[in-house]
Amino acid sequence: MNLIDELRAASADPPPTRIDLDGLMSAERRNMARRRWVVACAAVFTVAASVGVVRLASPPDLGNAPVTTQVPDFAHLNPPERVWPNAIRSLPGTLPDGRAYQVAAALDDGTYLVRAEPDPAKETTDFEGPMVYDPVRATTRHLFDPALLNGMTAGISTGLPVKRVGGEAVWLLSGVRAGKPVWELWAAPLDGGAPARRLASLTEETGGGMVMTAFDTTGDAVYWSIPSADGKPAGIRIQPLSGGAPRYVPGYDLTGIDGWVSTAHTEAQHEQPIAGELWNMVTDKRVSWRVSGASESHICDPTACYGPAKGGWVTHGLDGSGVTRLGATFRTLSGAAFDGRFAIGIISPELRDGARRDTTITQVLWDRSTDKAASRPIGFDGSAVVGTAERPLYTWRDGDVYNVLDLSAIG
Amino acid sequence: MGAWCLGGVEDFRAYVASRLDGLRRTAYLLCGDWHRADDLVSTALMKMYRHWRRVSMMDNIDAYARRTLLRTWLNERRRGWRREVPAGAELPDAAHGGHERGVTDRLTVVAALAELSPKRRAVIVLRYFSDLSVEQTAEILGCSTGTVKSQTARALEALRVRLAQDVSVGGQDR
The missing domain is CATH 1.10.10.10 (Winged helix-like DNA-binding domain superfamily/Winged helix DNA-binding domain)
Incomplete structure (x- = not known):
């Protein structure tokens, strides 16, 4: 087999594109105009947004709630604003300085840990680090002084994760120092009581490469996966925020759900495993899973398994029983939150003659404990699942408003 | 390619028209799904358009486009779900013979890439x-x-x- 020929053949005959270039350009022009306008009207926005704030109740402990098997009608769902209106807080669409931003976590006093998006008018991006944003007072407080970078320059300063770990913010920085790429984890107390510090260097573990863009957290530590040369799990390394050397735990990999690691290596596996274990390092709870045989491949979170089968996707229990079809519109599972209580998937119109009827991509957020679900079209709106294991957030922009759905506040 | 000198809307359109097919195919080989490939390319193009005046003056716009596409793909994976389903998993059963056999081979290559x-x-x-x-x-x-x-x-x-x-x-x- 000639790989070059095969790659060309594999990507030959693409379907008609869904990309609407004029629409993209119009949307971006509107965004840029809106950013400029928002700078001038920041005070007005802040007042308007504070009026719309929903006071959230204390988060109930609903993790690991029982899973029901009543599949929602994915083709006819309401948006989150109608399904869970009391769990949504609407924030200004931009920071006081007019820049767009991404929420990383909710803090206890109504403020947020955020990361600003780069100013499109600037030629370069800065190593700015995260900040605490108070939407009521319209203030931001930086947690990082770029003077601490010790010669790091010209790196990836956007799109890298920022997370809350207890009373601290932790974030990944990538740049170039002395001509070589470097990856570092930094931490700073959220109250600003001490300067930011370098928590760990990940440069060696990335092999100088680019894929170290994820880490997960426990209540007092961060952990990341170790790339392996042979495609088998090489384990994770856990770095306590209190310092010291990171601890090596072989055989596990990240799951994308804070606190949980998995024995099923998923990045370079040669065969689909048929069983595995998920381990919550905070509670020491261990969950075994086994595939049903109904699906051709599978994704298991701490609550249920999902996978594509002939005729569409299915879900089943962790022991392989209770296979339930999700219907023809369910296209793929793209994430999970709150110990797997919430499944996040993509739905699209049914197939007809091998082609989709339209180009709409819709994200569905499905509460497996109540089987309530909501959907919304996704685009370039910053939709993401962020926050902490105890207080996960689903965020998205809607015009000049930035919505934060607190999943832990959904009863 | 040389500098894309004007940095205007029509230049951006022209650039996209000349590179869209290649970017889509690259994205497809990275993510294994044409639907997602279009999303990735759309996001990357919007980022390029946002900075087009600066990008258009670069010596190697194609390298910038590929880098933007790659980072978009990596960020999407990070934000979503680290586990990816092999692309062939949601496609029809393996067929036999003639053209269908060729389709199967292609899916196999894409599925192998996905692993x-x-x-x-x-x-x-x-x-x-x-x-x-x-x-x-x-x-x-x-x-x-x-x-x-x-x-x-x-x-x-x-x-x-x-x-x-x-x-x-x-x-x-x-």
Whole structure:
């Protein structure tokens, strides 16, 4: 087999594109105009947004709630604003300085840990680090002084994760120092009581490469996966925020759900495993899973398994029983939150003659404990699942408003 | 390519028109799904459009476009779900003979790519689909040429194991 020929053949005959270039350009022009306008009207926005704030109740402990098997009608769902209106807080669409931003976590006093998006008018991006944003007072407080970078320059300063770990913010920085790429984890107390510090260097573990863009957290530590040369799990390394050397735990990999690691290596596996274990390092709870045989491949979170089968996707229990079809519109599972209580998937119109009827991509957020679900079209709106294991957030922009759905506040 | 001199809307349209097919195919080989590939390319193009005045003055716009596409793909994976379902899993049962056999082979290659780690998948796509040199690939990925070579070798070996057949790469070195 000639790989070059095969790659060309594999990507030959693409379907008609869904990309609407004029629409993209119009949307971006509107965004840029809106950013400029928002700078001038920041005070007005802040007042308007504070009026719309929903006071959230204390988060109930609903993790690991029982899973029901009543599949929602994915083709006819309401948006989150109608399904869970009391769990949504609407924030200004931009920071006081007019820049767009991404929420990383909710803090206890109504403020947020955020990361600003780069100013499109600037030629370069800065190593700015995260900040605490108070939407009521319209203030931001930086947690990082770029003077601490010790010669790091010209790196990836956007799109890298920022997370809350207890009373601290932790974030990944990538740049170039002395001509070589470097990856570092930094931490700073959220109250600003001490300067930011370098928590760990990940440069060696990335092999100088680019894929170290994820880490997960426990209540007092961060952990990341170790790339392996042979495609088998090489384990994770856990770095306590209190310092010291990171601890090596072989055989596990990240799951994308804070606190949980998995024995099923998923990045370079040669065969689909048929069983595995998920381990919550905070509670020491261990969950075994086994595939049903109904699906051709599978994704298991701490609550249920999902996978594509002939005729569409299915879900089943962790022991392989209770296979339930999700219907023809369910296209793929793209994430999970709150110990797997919430499944996040993509739905699209049914197939007809091998082609989709339209180009709409819709994200569905499905509460497996109540089987309530909501959907919304996704685009370039910053939709993401962020926050902490105890207080996960689903965020998205809607015009000049930035919505934060607190999943832990959904009863 | 040389500098894209004007930096206006029509220049951006012209650039996209000339590169859209290649970007979509690159994205498809990275993510294994045409639907998602269009999303990735859309996001990357919007980022390029946002900075087009500056981007248009770059010596190598294509390298910037590929880098933007790669980072968009990596960020999407990070924000969503680290586990990816092999692309062939949601496609029809394997067919037999003639044209259908060809389709099956293509899916097999895409599925095998999907089982590579992101870095290895990226080096394979950039080197053997985008036809970039080791140095160009290293520049886009932000890593050393040694890393590109070692990742390429390991990726090719993994593909050989997965596809259960010899994988040649024409006259290119590994």
